[in-house]
Amino acid sequence: xxxxxxxxxxxxxxxxxxxxxxxxxxxxxxxxxxxxxxxxxxxxxxxxxxxxxxxxxxxxxxxxxxxxxxxxxxxxxxxxxxxxxxxxxxxxxxxxxxxxxxxxxxxxxxx
Amino acid sequence: xxxxxxxxxxxxxxxxxxxxxxxxxxxxxxxxxxxxxxxxxxxxxxxxxxxxxxxxxxxxxxxxxxxxxxxxxxxxxxxxxxxxxxxxxxxxxxxxxxxxxxxxxxxxxxxxx
Numbered sequence: 001x002x003x004x005x006x007x008x009x010x011x012x013x014x015x016x017x018x019x020x021x022x023x024x025x026x027x028x029x030x031x032x033x034x035x036x037x038x039x040x041x042x043x044x045x046x047x048x049x050x051x052x053x054x055x056x057x058x059x060x061x062x063x064x065x066x067x068x069x070x071x072x073x074x075x076x077x078x079x080x081x082x083x084x085x086x087x088x089x090x091x092x093x094x095x096x097x098x099x100x101x102x103x104x105x106x107x108x109x110x111x
Numbered sequence: 112x113x114x115x116x117x118x119x120x121x122x123x124x125x126x127x128x129x130x131x132x133x134x135x136x137x138x139x140x141x142x143x144x145x146x147x148x149x150x151x152x153x154x155x156x157x158x159x160x161x162x163x164x165x166x167x168x169x170x171x172x173x174x175x176x177x178x179x180x181x182x183x184x185x186x187x188x189x190x191x192x193x194x195x196x197x198x199x200x201x202x203x204x205x206x207x208x209x210x211x212x213x214x215x216x217x218x219x220x221x222x223x224x
Contacts, residue, residue, distance in 0.1 A: 031210065042115075042202050042214030043156070056209060091156065093212075098144050100212060102156035 002026070004103035006092050012109045013082055020078045021106045025094030032075050033100060034067055035091040036060065043091055049075060082110045113138045115205050117215035124193045125223050131178075132188045132218050134203030143207025145179070145186045150217075151199040159201070162186065190220075198222045 005024045013019050025032050031050050035043035046065070048056040051072040061067075064082075069075040079086055087110045093100040114137045124130035136145070147159040162170045162179050169177050174194075178187045190197055200219050204212040 033211070035212075040216070042204075042216050043212070045211035045213070048210045050210075056211065058211075093156075098206060099146070099158060099161055101158065102148075104155040 006103040023092030029094035115215040123221040140207035
């Protein structure tokens with residue numbers, strides 16, 4: 001049983017560039033979540049999918065952020081026109097019921 | 112709004128001793144779940160233990176147990192026989208009324224040999 005995987009693990013980009021992250025959930029999990037974690041803080045919820053439907057979005061998810069889960073399996077999170085404040089760890093989690101299992105995260109650094 | 116408060120930014124314990132990490136929360140939901148997650152340095156978040164609010168019995172998982180006080184909205188984690196591998200950031204989290212988890216700011220646990 002493989003866990004949640006995320007790619008890339010690290011991303012360094014220049015301000016103004018677009019970046020895309022991928023999350024592959026545990027295979028039978030129908031729910032997928034994105035969180036953002038900055039240094040010294042707990043993760044903050046960004047968005048949630050049940051199958052391919054995006055059911056909840058945080059106010060943190062500005063119009064520069066978009067997430068998709070086209071076939072109800074893997075998900076992508078895109079950040080357009082990155083800003084230095086976007087530097088953070090982006091965590092993905094998946095679940096079948098009430099317990100969420102996390103991936104290793106993608107660390108984004110915006111220069 | 113739901114909130115989770117961890118009032119201890121850092122804690123330390125001697126190997127083989129017992130330590131308790133504190134967590135308080137606030138929610139208006141009657142049905143919710145509480146979790147403790149562990150995040151070792153540069154490694155991924157791992158579930159330690161979960162508690163359903165409707166269950167009065169405190170959850171236990173091997174050396175890890177919770178003291179769930181629903182009326183006081185308190186959810187502390189006790190680690191018995193601490194091991195070097197227990198060193199990590201510990202996050203308390205609440206899920207209620209929606210699918211999202213609300214996390215506290217974490218407690219950094221150091222285990223001294």
